[in-house]
Amino acid sequence: MSEASPGRLRALMQALQRLPGVGQRSAARMAYHLLQHDRDGALQLAQALQAAVQGVRHCALCHTLAEDELCPTCADPTRDATQLCVVETPADQAAIERTGVYRGRYFVLMGHLSPLDGIGPDDIGLRPLLQRLQTAPAVQEVIVATNFTAEGEATAHVVSQLARALGLRVTRLARGVPVGSELEYVDLGTIAHALADRH
Amino acid sequence: MSEASPGRLRALMQALQRLPGVGQRSAARMAYHLLQHDRDGALQLAQALQAAVQGVRHCALCHTLAEDELCPTCADPTRDATQLCVVETPADQAAIERTGVYRGRYFVLMGHLSPLDGIGPDDIGLRPLLQRLQTAPAVQEVIVATNFTAEGEATAHVVSQLARALGLRVTRLARGVPVGSELEYVDLGTIAHALADRH
Helix, strand or coil: CCCCCCHHHHHHHHHHCCCCCCCHHHHHHHHHHHHHHCHHHHHHHHHHHHHHHHHCEECCCCCCEECCCCCHHHHCCCCEEEEEEEECCHHHHHHHHHHCCCCEEEEECCCCCEHHHCECHHHCCHHHHHHHHHHCCCCCEEEECCCCCHHHHHHHHHHHHHHHHCCCEEEECCCCCCCCCCHHHCCHHHHHHHHHCCC | CCCCCCHHHHHHHHHHCCCCCCCHHHHHHHHHHHHHHCHHHHHHHHHHHHHHHHHCEECCCCCCEECCCCCHHHHCCCCEEEEEEEECCHHHHHHHHHHCCCCEEEEECCCCCEHHHCECHHHCCHHHHHHHHHHCCCCCEEEECCCCCHHHHHHHHHHHHHHHHCCCEEEECCCCCCCCCCHHHCCHHHHHHHHHCCC
16 A cells, blocks of 8 residues: 555555455555454464465365365265255355255355356366266266356356266256245346246 | 354354454355465465564554554654644555655554544554654644544544644644536535635
8 A cells, every 4th residue: 555564564465455355445454454453363364374275175075165085065974976966155055955955965166157257167166076977976967056147057057068968967946936025026037937937 | 154164264264254344255255265266375365464463563653554663754864853744544644745745744543533433542543642742842733634534523623632732733634626626526515615715
């Protein structure tokens, strides 16, 4: 920020700008805040960063972030190995888990395709997914549960192609009117999909 | 974020939330980004945090953040010791320095009073400012250059009272129409101030 900033302060501001969504001004505000009011928080963050970099890796099966070879979900032998639900993030996986209706296995891509942001096939877990599908003979159905955004749909397209090329059954989460909503307030695209997918 | 997050990942997300303006969702996004795409950046940030906490302190004279006993500006013997310009942040000081028209000394409060956010007199450098004014007999004029926001004006009021109680001359940056602007597009409060302060 200031040209007169001491070297260590400037280095901290530059390092903070490597966080997504943090620009020059936010980085300065964060650095001032930590050094003025929360030096304990700064040291705690430093230790948490080092501990996470050392101890967090990808689950060997589902590609989510885990501390052991396998994440708790993949280590659970009671999960149904014939279904594989592909999601974008651990948060999406957690949302599905909270419903309590899915007992199959997961694959977490850790992102979505977004060419405009420079996120291509090699930046998300597409290669590990292909490997998983090739080495897991029990899988019969791939449930594509990426988000219903432009990026999520593009990602779903590629995932579906991968799975179909291996002769697997591919399904996608149903689009439709959210539970508890009134038609008057639902957007037209959603109603159109709900009409087309009526059963 | 996710209940299934490994402990180190959850600890990192919690530590990131100590940064101002970072909530649960941003913290999760930052943690995933660092562990997925920028582990070097994470380690660099950890080191920058530790180095700053160890090596950055307040300048003994002007209260800004500095690596030595005195910041470069206070260590400069050619600056005019009769004028003391009180600013909120190092960024504000840098803005005044860029004009090249001020050769006096500074005091950096490192914040502004904001009771609603729990920022009281002891959270910004008002006590060190009082001490500075009491122990710097050369100071004749205190130039209050806090921001023209509600918080900046409240801070200016307190700083002015402090300085006047010590018998010092207190001035405030002029409010008025910004250079290069057309009156038609200037807000009414600014025009009213510019009228009142006409000379």
